Amino acid sequence: LHMDINHFRWINESFGQDAGSQLLRDIARRLEDQLGAQLCLPLARLGSDEFVAAFADIDAPALARHARTLQRNMLEPFEVFDQQVFVSMNLGGALFPQHAATAEGLLKVAELALHRGKERSPGEYRLYRPSTVHLPAHEMIALERDLHRALNEDGLRLMLQPIVTADSQPGARVTLAGVEALVRIEHPERGVLSPDTFIPVAEASGLILPLGAWVMEQGLAWLADATRQGLDTQTIAFNVSAREIHAGGLVERLAAGLERHDLAAQRIILEVTENVMLEHDSVVRETFDALRALGCKLAIDDFGTGFSSLSYLQHLPFDIVKIDRCFVGEVHTAPRQAALVAAMIEMGHALGLSVTVEGIELHEQASRCLASGADHLQGYYFCRPLPAAEALARFITL
Ligand code: C2E
Ligand code: CA
Ligand code: CA
Ligand code: CA
Structure with a gap:
């Protein structure tokens, strides 16, 4: 599950870098509290405001349930320097081995699903669908x-x-x-x-x-x-x-x-x-x-x-x-x-x-x-x- 916080740049600019860093730590903590035991690897942070969660033995409906819970969980505001900040995120999901046979490929297609969703609307979850790009993961990597x-x-x-x-x-x-x-x-x-x-x-x-x-x-x-x-x-x-x-x-x-x-x-x-x-x-x-x-x-x-x-x-x-x-x-x-x-x-x-x-x-x-x-x-x-x-x-x- 690949997650991307929306408008983070704006948060950074409006409240300052320190507030931004604190907010990201709080977001990470909330994600970890939510997923904790179910993660098969520690929650990973990518770039400035993206996270990746990996689950073992999961199917598409269960992944979608996780996505929905996380989205709901984000609706509660965060406290940053005494201010309430509302955060939304887009999520992209991909399954091993249906969508990609390597870790690299899996990350790639989950990110692609995320961006497909983001093009449509902020705050959406999408499972990777090969038909959306007509390309299997190894071709995308190539x-x-x-x-x-x-x-x-x-x-x-x-x-x-x-x-x-x-x-x-x-x-x-x-x-x-x-x-x-x-x-x-x-x-x-x-x-x-x-x-x-x-x-x-x-x-x-x-x-x-x-x-x-x-x-x-x-x-x-x-x-x-x-x-x-x-x-x-x-x-x-x-x-x-x-x-x-x-x-x-x-x-x-x-x-x-x-x-x-x-x-x-x-x-x-x-x-x-x-x-x-x-x-x-x-x-x-x-x-x-x-x-x-x-x-x-x-x-x-x-x-x-x-x-x-x-x-x-x-x-x-x-x-x-x-x-x-x-x-x-x-x-x-x-x-x-x-x-x-x-x-x-x-x-x-x-x-x-x-x-x-x-x-x-x-x-x-x-x-x-x-x-x-x-x-x-x-x-x-x-x-x-x-x-x-x-x-x-x-x-x-x-
Ligand atoms: P587009 O912006 O809609 O560009 C027009 C596309 O229609 C071009 O395809 C052009 O070759 C094609 N075209 C022009 N006249 C005709 C015609 O009479 N009949 C038909 N059937 N097609 C025609 P091209 O060059 O393959 O580009 C496809 C798309 O790729 C572009 O669609 C654009 O969205 C994207 N693209 C191309 N270059 C860039 C770029 O430098 N940056 C970005 N972000 N996107 C690009
Ligand atoms: Ca972002
Ligand atoms: Ca054009
Ligand atoms: Ca055009």
């Missing part, structure tokens, strides 16, 4: 090793895909509005690995932090170079994961990068998915406000695929909506899909947002979306993501 190697040995590749504007009449000129940065791993034996496989592992392991920093630095360097060479592109968009926002330091790193490359913040778009907002806390809000104060734009990515995209639009300061490609496949043939896309575009405009439609593969899809008022389009029809080195030459002729 991927994590690949990620380490790629980071250390120049194995990451930056790809860029154009985001365009166009008129709706046929044959109209397409102009480049900006690019999106997309990362790949170039694996010595297995070829190019897709971010859909390794980003979840990067998020669960924390390697998303150096990876995100690498992508940002490469992207800024590319934009500065492209601008020097006369490419008329306004913006570059980066994908940002929840973990990067919660880790802190993103805004400072971006500001320093902009200064180093002599770029205006107005040219930066940060794309976030709903996952980022689920832990609807002050860190997200403050980071968004700081990014906007710097001059960057914020885009809500994969719009329409989550549960509550609409409520986030209402509360958070977005500039751009990116309609997910799952709405586009039949947009030129299915009236209901066309109506849905048109309504989403109209809603974005009513809120004063710019609307991009992703996943355009056909001319007819492009025309339909443009006729419905889309501001920007992105997709294989215009251009696939290209390696940074090729992108400049190709985009100049777009």
